[in-house]
Amino acid sequence: DAKTTQPTSMDCAEGRAANLPCNHSTISGNEYVYWYRQIHSQGPQYIIHGLKNNETNEMASLIITEDRKSSTLILPHATLRDTAVYYCIVRVWDSNYQLIWGAGTKLIIKP
């Protein structure tokens, strides 16, 4: 699976959009981009995933660049409860479904 690079930490004001970047320059054509988050030692929570088209659900939007070498997770109206570590994971859609986790981005939402 391709390696991902994320900033170690980010701040965002409550009510503003939080934009979390992820670089995955070695991504291959059959690899998907997944985002999970972990709120203070709780079990990680799935947010969204995509292949090449932009995706949106009730939690967030995922913007993937045309060359697929990077992506951005957007939390449209961040709240204090969105403070968490956000993980960008790139993996092949195959029978070995395990997720390979990096260090993630610690997002702190400030009032």
Add this chain to the structure above:
Amino acid sequence: DSGVTQTPKHLITATGQRVTLRCSPRSGDLSVYWYQQSLDQGLQFLIQYYNGEERAKGNILERFSAQQFPDLHSELNLSSLELGDSALYFCASSGPAGYNEQFFGPGTRLTVL
């Protein structure tokens, strides 16, 4: 609530001992995954089971073993425990398709003294 349950929530034991962690997947999910998260570290994949059979292995020590039972619950057995085994152990489950997201349980915090 993800629908995945793990017991116990906390476990404190001594070096050299053996413990068993239990996981019940979401109703209908056939895949179970185990992950280890040491203090301030990322999650490390240990092992995956699908419908009772081992599907994939990650960085799982020989002292650790797991199984998935016919009712699809899974157990992770940790033996000859060392101080370094102290960690959060998460179980996750997912549906059969490869694209399905994984749903994580609340974890078991293991402390080895």
